[in-house]
Amino acid sequence: MRPRRGPLVPLLLVLLLFWLVGYPLVLTLLEALGAPHWTLAHFGEFARRPAEWAALGASLWISLATVALAALVGVPLAFVFERREFPGRRLLGSLVALPVALPPLIGVIAFLFLYGESGFASRGIQAALRLSAPPWRLSGPAAILLVHAYSMYVYFYTFTRAGLARLDGSLLEAAQSLGAGRGRVLGAVTLPLLLPALSGAALLTFMTSLASFSAPYVFGGSFRVMTTQIVASKLNGDDALAMVETVTLAAVGLVGLWLLRRLEGTRSAAGGVRGVAPRRRVVGTGRWAATAAGWGLAVFLLAPHATLLLVSFVPRDTWTTEALPPVLSTGNYRALFADPVRLTPIVNSLWMASAATALAIVLGLAAAIVAARRRGAWGGAIEGLVAAPWALPGTVFAVALAAAFSVRAPWAGRFVLVGTAAILPLGYLVRSLPLTGRAAFAGLRQMDPALEEAAASLGASRALRLRRIVLPHVRPALAAGASLAFLAAIGDFVVSIVLYTYDTRPISIEILSSLRIQEIGVAAAYGVLLTALSAAAFLVWGRREG
Amino acid sequence: MSDFLRLEGLEKRFGETAVTRGVSLSAARGEIVALLGPSGSGKTTVLRLVAGFEVPDAGRIRVEGEDVTDLPPERRRFGMVFQHYALFPHMTVGENVAFGLRAGGAAAGETRERVTETLSLVGLAGFEDRRVTEISGGQQQRVALARALAPSPRVLLLDEPLSNLDPALRDRTRRELKRAIRKVGITTLFVTHEQEEAFELGDRVAVLHRGRLEQIGTPEALFERPATRFVASFIGRSSVLPAVWSGGARLEGEVVWPAEAGAPPTEGASVDLVVRPDALLLAAAPRKDGLAGTVVERRYAGRIAFYRVATGAGEVEVLAAADAAREGDPVVVAPAPSGPLPLAFARESEP
Ligand SMILES: Nc1ncnc2c1ncn2[C@@H]1O[C@H](COP(=O)(O)OP(=O)(O)OP(=O)(O)O)[C@@H](O)[C@H]1O
Ligand SMILES: [Mg+2]
Numbered sequence: 001m002r003p004r005r006g007p008l009v010p011l012l013l014v015l016l017l018f019w020l021v022g023y024p025l026v027l028t029l030l031e032a033l034g035a036p037h038w039t040l041a042h043f044g045e046f047a048r049r050p051a052e053w054a055a056l057g058a059s060l061w062i063s064l065a066t067v068a069l070a071a072l073v074g075v076p077l078a079f080v081f082e083r084r085e086f087p088g089r090r091l092l093g094s095l096v097a098l099p100v101a102l103p104p105l106i107g108v109i110a111f112l113f114l115y116g117e118s119g120f121a122s123r124g125i126q127a128a129l130r131l132s133a134p135p136w137r138l139s140g141p142a143a144i145l146l147v148h149a150y151s152m153y154v155y156f157y158t159f160t161r162a163g164l165a166r167l168d169g170s171l172l173e174a175a176q177s178l179g180a181g182r183g184r185v186l187g188a189v190t191l192p193l194l195l196p197a198l199s200g201a202a203l204l205t206f207m208t209s210l211a212s213f214s215a216p217y218v219f220g221g222s223f224r225v226m227t228t229q230i231v232a233s234k235l236n237g238d239d240a241l242a243m244v245e246t247v248t249l250a251a252v253g254l255v256g257l258w259l260l261r262r263l264e265g266t267r268s269a270a271g272g273v274r275g276v277a278p279r280r281r282v283v284g285t286g287r288w289a290a291t292a293a294g295w296g297l298a299v300f301l302l303a304p305h306a307t308l309l310l311v312s313f314v315p316r317d318t319w320t321t322e323a324l325p326p327v328l329s330t331g332n333y334r335a336l337f338a339d340p341v342r343l344t345p346i347v348n349s350l351w352m353a354s355a356a357t358a359l360a361i362v363l364g365l366a367a368a369i370v371a372a373r374r375r376g377a378w379g380g381a382i383e384g385l386v387a388a389p390w391a392l393p394g395t396v397f398a399v400a401l402a403a404a405f406s407v408r409a410p411w412a413g414r415f416v417l418v419g420t421a422a423i424l425p426l427g428y429l430v431r432s433l434p435l436t437g438r439a440a441f442a443g444l445r446q447m448d449p450a451l452e453e454a455a456a457s458l459g460a461s462r463a464l465r466l467r468r469i470v471l472p473h474v475r476p477a478l479a480a481g482a483s484l485a486f487l488a489a490i491g492d493f494v495v496s497i498v499l500y501t502y503d504t505r506p507i508s509i510e511i512l513s514s515l516r517i518q519e520i521g522v523a524a525a526y527g528v529l530l531t532a533l534s535a536a537a538f539l540v541w542g543r544r545e546g
Numbered sequence: 547m548s549d550f551l552r553l554e555g556l557e558k559r560f561g562e563t564a565v566t567r568g569v570s571l572s573a574a575r576g577e578i579v580a581l582l583g584p585s586g587s588g589k590t591t592v593l594r595l596v597a598g599f600e601v602p603d604a605g606r607i608r609v610e611g612e613d614v615t616d617l618p619p620e621r622r623r624f625g626m627v628f629q630h631y632a633l634f635p636h637m638t639v640g641e642n643v644a645f646g647l648r649a650g651g652a653a654a655g656e657t658r659e660r661v662t663e664t665l666s667l668v669g670l671a672g673f674e675d676r677r678v679t680e681i682s683g684g685q686q687q688r689v690a691l692a693r694a695l696a697p698s699p700r701v702l703l704l705d706e707p708l709s710n711l712d713p714a715l716r717d718r719t720r721r722e723l724k725r726a727i728r729k730v731g732i733t734t735l736f737v738t739h740e741q742e743e744a745f746e747l748g749d750r751v752a753v754l755h756r757g758r759l760e761q762i763g764t765p766e767a768l769f770e771r772p773a774t775r776f777v778a779s780f781i782g783r784s785s786v787l788p789a790v791w792s793g794g795a796r797l798e799g800e801v802v803w804p805a806e807a808g809a810p811p812t813e814g815a816s817v818d819l820v821v822r823p824d825a826l827l828l829a830a831a832p833r834k835d836g837l838a839g840t841v842v843e844r845r846y847a848g849r850i851a852f853y854r855v856a857t858g859a860g861e862v863e864v865l866a867a868a869d870a871a872r873e874g875d876p877v878v879v880a881p882a883p884s885g886p887l888p889l890a891f892a893r894e895s896e897p
Contacts, residue, residue, distance in 0.1 A: 171632045173632070175634075175649075176598075177622070179626065179697060180645070180646075184649055192636045193634075515693075
């Protein structure tokens, strides 16, 4: 019983979404194909270069190895925190999930400060063993993998914990009473039942790793993966090749997404909670082992971020060979706010991320409302466009936006936005849209349509129903989506590095420049500030979700 | 009585609260014992102690003289049917039933034979390859039973095995369950909060209340010779009236009803009088042993009806002819000469 209206609003919305999300991708594909002189030459060029194959192979094996490592850390961690009771479990349990909420670049520099050549850990070992040189160099694939495992274990951790919490405890007891020992219960019952959660985490980790840019960019050196290869080609001015690389990476990402979708389809097989969830064990020596394991792992996993905090209080050039910094002061922070040049990135990041989030809320909500009203092709198109940027690596969109909006052709919907203050918020908007969009779609789906019908039958106009019925219903979900959107925007590095100008440089870019000129403390202070902003947004999200 | 399964003084506390308090009972080989009690009385806890999922704070559990208290569940060889069945959702019916056999190291051929045999025992022959999520609730219940029985356990434990079935199915499944258990001849401990179920399935019924075993006996014994006030009021329908002992139960004023007491209370002691509806009648006129009252509710049940009467001594339920009175009528309640004698229990000072 929905009021019929002309297709004008949905049409405009689809056009807008397409212009923003689909069009740049199409233009990228066209340029890769050499339009208007159709050719596969660029692809041939790509295929002839061993370096391209190496980068593609590297992307794939790094992602697969990341999955294995992240599982190795995340799954046992989840078992400890879900199955054992020990002092501090709740607090640590949520703290160890935090790294995933922080911008990847933060993880990278935190890791650098702890394990890098002049990092906290290396200095300590160097001092302790009286070595003349740092004990290791942090670079290449090993470093990338370490950083990946360090942040992406969280997917396995949260998915496994959720899976374990959902597991019906009486299934385990049933297996036990049928004579199965611990190993058999784990192998024949627990793990098979966790399979959907584990494969979900594996694919998410794979996709995130495939899209990862910060770690390969900072640690990779001459070791290239697709994301860094694309940006390198782009910066070298080899546009056509960059387009082909982008298309290739997007294709790999889409295959991943397709697998993820299929997986979600088969997920419903396992039953939900029926009996009691398995109780946390608190007995005997296990308690000490669990406490030690829980705290040990948590300290280990959070050490980089603690180091970041420490380094942010170290004034320039005061920490040379000592194991511990000799001087601590708040000078770096004061410098951020006293010096207009240093304040600019903070202001930039804040306004650009806020603007992108606000736009993402409006657009995401509009998309959800329109799509909910008309199922079928329009609805599907809208939902697909909103979700697409989530599935594709940020590099893909950065390059696509750069290609689409550096040409003036108003009749084709193309404007020169690259180099203006508009391009970064637009880029952030595209990246944030799936987050608000998904939330709005989910919020609307949970709403009983009878509520709106009841309001209509009571004489409420369309606007009144939107304001009094629909908005209050989707607000919690939308607020959660908005904080994630803000998180993604303020922490962005990959879109920024392709599209920033000196005047619009955000915090992430400034962190890198500070590092380059050895302003370690200032970089750390920026990092802590970014962490604080992200954590604040994350807390808002956590509160809404809980 | 030879006791195949013995529980001796089982105690279990969760934090501050004692959930089972000194529960002792034994079952003969092949006997079916029902654990009956209201919600929260500790039935499931007793069963989980026996199964080994909980460790008792005190007390022992023995089977055939062997002390199994310290054995982990997987080494007790007790079969258990869970309230929600706990069928492994990622396995077929056959794989579920085979699980315990495989865990026990049975050979493939032997396992297959036993699975077929057990499935036909519960009337599910040929269901091996079905998914457990694609069969009905009643069938799931029977798969759970087959899975528990397949490894030939020493004792069968069932936690409210019928509570998840709709009432129409419950009667039939109950009979089939009893038939299967009898056929195997296994010693069975089975939890329920429904008296009818306990009476039909159990050779003997153990009544639990607040973690204590109040009484264990045949259904007849529980009904006719309840040992405690709780059992008297929990088994069957009855009303409880406060009274004072003086040769009988003195209620309001000079009204004294004849009553029976297990341990005779001292003169003048406070007692609780447990009265069944068929122990009373509605008298036409005031009489010496009559309590005056008003009918507050009438429940029609064919030729008879149950009348709830508010009297000065409290509310009582009376069974009488369907046309004896209407709601709101003033009536007189008196002991029926042919009815069972009301039972008096010394007033318990329960917290
Ligand atoms: N693991 C536990 N931790 C704390 N309290 C528990 C635990 N298990 C049971 N209890 C408490 O012990 C009491 C008895 O529980 P139990 O499950 O044995 O009762 P029950 O007779 O089976 O009840 P129901 O008919 O509702 O299943 C309840 O008050 C319950 O809250
Ligand atoms: Mg129970």
